[in-house]
Amino acid sequence: MEMRWETAVADGLPASVSHAFGIFxxxxxxxxxxxMSPSDHWWLPQRENACGACRKAAGVIDGRWPQAIRGDGARVSVARRL
Structure with a gap:
């Protein structure tokens, strides 16, 4: 999970909470x-200021992610491909 999500950046987001970028x-x-856009930095769910709801959603999504494409080389930003 630490290597799949980018940190979300936008003027309307509080700096005190780190959110994972989704889409749209x-x-x-x-x-x-x-x-809103993804930053060039990974969103790290273990950080103290990581959004708990983002952490929970990332866990559910990652639990459904096929094992065969979970490695470092499989990491792709969906937003940057749109």
Whole structure:
């Protein structure tokens, strides 16, 4: 999970909480802010300021991710491909 999600960045997000970028201007927990984008930095769920709801959503999604594409070389930003 530590190597799959980028940190979400947007003017409307509080700096005190680290959210995982989802898609379509939303974080994994559903927080929406116009102009949101993934940063060049990984979202680290073990950090103290990581959003708990993003952590839970990432765990569910990652639990469904096929084992064959969980390695370092399989990491691809969906948002950057759109």
């Amino acid at each position: 201007d939303r974080t994994l927990c559903g927080t929406q802010a116009g102009g």
